[in-house]
Amino acid sequence: MDELLRWMDFLAIAVLAVSGALVASRKQMDIVGFILIAAVTGFGGGTVRDLLLGRTPVFWLQSPAQIGLCAGLSVFVFFFAQRIESRFRSLLWADAIGLALYAIVGTETALSFGVGPAAAVLLGTVTATFGGILRDIICNEVPLILRKEIYATAAAAGAALFVLLTESGLAREYAFLISAGFVFAIRAIAILRGWSLPTYRRRTTNAFSDDV
Amino acid sequence: MDELLRWMDFLAIAVLAVSGALVASRKQMDIVGFILIAAVTGFGGGTVRDLLLGRTPVFWLQSPAQIGLCAGLSVFVFFFAQRIESRFRSLLWADAIGLALYAIVGTETALSFGVGPAAAVLLGTVTATFGGILRDIICNEVPLILRKEIYATAAAAGAALFVLLTESGLAREYAFLISAGFVFAIRAIAILRGWSLPTYRRRTTNAFSDDV
């Protein structure tokens, strides 16, 4: 499991770093801006997880390999992003893989710290979404989390599934792959079909005339 | 005092969670979005307080009851917010109660950690305002803190009053209730009368023509 977790962690950082670099390219930043936004996106969720659990110094301070990965991918995107047909679509897909992986990595870490099931699901959801939220806030983009299709819900559903599967005795490796696949599948359908859950509906337009 | 503090903490989380859910309803999010924004708003200030003081794992990771409270209230608001005449007004009032309670809870925690008076007032103000700031930033709303009426000032004044009262020997329970009431009273008048302190005034419009 530890080996699997380590690789999934690397993969999550890689795809989220790419998603960060793609937003940097939309904002026409310079190369260091690419690396900084890629690092914030790739390391953001895991950093918040480590801080909340009290695991400091946070993970990337001791991992030159992960920083190198981030920087290398940023440079790559900087030079080749112009070849990508649609950067926004690529961003959505990279973000989806990162969301799926970090949701389960976060939940698993929380459980291994002896945190209860509800808190583990919440921490998994926060870990999965915060890198992207930081990326969008710093870059002045509308956060993906505010878009209509299912987003945080996919992460929360996968985190809950992972808690259920491991508590029911399934080996963690299988539980991990099934749950992460579940998050990605929901998110993929949401992207492809513009899927969304029923959202809160406004009563009338008039009733909110004093809403700023 | 510990008993009182515990209940005030619950009440603060409850009203801030409701304020978060109300913003989620303004943004027409789905149910998990409601719960996530409610949790960020309700737990945000206390989380920042715990991180700054080094109290990790942060409080809500060990408190399923508080997570349940947040989730329950989010579901409630999700189904019943449409019955509320004005969600923005309700949001202002819920936010005001949360601001009052967290300002004093934050200051009291800082003092009990042996932090000096000025730092305790600053930490109380940060604890009181950060949940709401996070809520507004993630949801792309203009932060309440930028509105013209008195906001952070109410929290800071109450935090300072609490430091004064406890240092002058008043029992913490009374100091708590008086100071929290003071914050709420200031904020209530500010909301009802559009009260504001004298703010910085621009000299002329021309002089800032190079301001972006």
Place this chain on the structure above:
Amino acid sequence: MDELLRWMDFLAIAVLAVSGALVASRKQMDIVGFILIAAVTGFGGGTVRDLLLGRTPVFWLQSPAQIGLCAGLSVFVFFFAQRIESRFRSLLWADAIGLALYAIVGTETALSFGVGPAAAVLLGTVTATFGGILRDIICNEVPLILRKEIYATAAAAGAALFVLLTESGLAREYAFLISAGFVFAIRAIAILRGWSLPTYRRRTTNAFSDDV
């Protein structure tokens, strides 16, 4: 070195606090708003550094002098900002000095914690930029980091130079002054000449028609 570091820390907090207060004046906040934004800007970078390294309680909780400095400068700016010809220019310069100092203070702290060179440069860049990022996000301004001239790059270059100089055996005091001067010089030229690095260039406008 410790003495120098202590003074540079104070100076960094002072100029960043002024930059925060200047943004507060652009937003026409009241006096407590000035102090709060000045504190967030002045203490923000160092707070993130301390949290990531696990140095809690964070530095300003034990430093009434630094809080007093922040508050005093905020009051000063509140009353005298209207005399300043251009608040935006002043903000750029105060921010530039703070960026230079915090980039090297952050890198030096990371190195003294036994963090590797790549992580130290990243932490220095984050320390240097996060106070300003928080200031701009909370105040709803376009982050300086998104402007076209060199910004984060200056911090990263100086942090890298500091790592190189100290590893090559130069006394830390000299390395500090040279590297901080280097950051400031780059940033100064960038401000004066509107200097920028080659940024990512869009291929055509059409190709991104589905970019939101």
